[in-house]
Amino acid sequence: MISTLLEGQFQQAPRDRLAADPVLIVHGGAWAIPDDLVDAHLHGIRNAMCAGWGVLSSGGSALDAVEEAVVIMEDDEAFDAGRGSFLNREGKVQLDALIMDGGTLRAGGVGCVERIANPVRAARKILSESPHIYFVAEGAERFAAEHGIPLCKNEDLVIPREVERLRRFQAQSAEMSEVFAPEISHDTVGAVALDAEGNIAAATSTGGTLNKAPGRLGDSSLIGCGCYADNGSAAASTTGWGEPIMKLVLAKWAADRVASGNLPQWVADEAMNYLQSRVNGHGGIILLDARGRFGMAHNTPRMAWGLKSAAQETSGITRNR
Secondary structure, X not given: OOEEOOOOOOOOXXXXXXXXXXXEEEEEEEEOOOHHHHHHHHHHHXXXXXXXXXXXXXXXXXXHHHHHHHHHHHOOOOOOOOOOOOXXXXXXXXXXXXXXXXXXXXXXXXXXXXXOOOHHHHHHHHHHHOOOOEEEHHHHHHHHHHOOOOOOOHHHHOOHHHHHHHHHHXXXXXXXXXXXXXXXXXOOEEEEEEOOOOOEEEEEEEOOOOOOOOOOOOOOOOEOOOEEEOOOOOEEEEEEOHHHHHHHOHHHHHHHHHHOOOOHHHHHHHHHHHHHHHHOOOEEEEEEOOOOOEEEEEOOOEEXXXXXXXXXXXXXXXXXX
């Protein structure tokens, strides 16, 4: 079953809402978030909203807002982004991120980086300072270092909790199919925002799935799959099992349906229906258009999320019905 996050929580923005009313939505992943990490996820979500809203409320851009919100979650060990991420099969952290500007369609992404604690910072540098859109692995790290992004050791990103999680998982001799079960992992983080100028932006960052093969790249950092933004349609960030999301180019699929005149909440629900019925996938999505209308849904056991505007602020971890 799909969980619609908006139901009973807060009111949708009206159709005639002014684009000058900023909105920020963040997510901290859609999976079976353990009970002992619920409070940490809520705390991290609220900190991310505070950082992103600080940008928007002072007249800053949606692009800056989503970057700052995601950085907070990358720095928070509760999430699968930056330090504390799930480990790959070899016990290393490999990170992916993308950021996209809905006004210009410019984007920057990095994949399979091992020495960048905040990959969304590197992605933003690519968007702003490179004619290219995407860098991976050593090339991404070299670009980051050349543009003032500090490099770290991979060991600095590994924490004991994840070492033990990987040890237990590998001791079970898990099959590949079990790696992508909704109760295992997929704690990707993301943010979408609308600023006072009427521009929207999106950012997504992840450490990927537990016990993934070295070099595996998921949907999070791929334009139109795990992240997309276009002022003419919507900003979207997805989370979940990356391979099915990539097959459907799900973020762009959702944005196109908003552009066709559908309400973002209806689209979010349909995106989860489509993901499950077409490719048996699981995950979640946050969606925001340039009129301030939004939608959020997931088909996993839980999803961490938060929303902030001038009129309201709310956050939670929604259970799937």
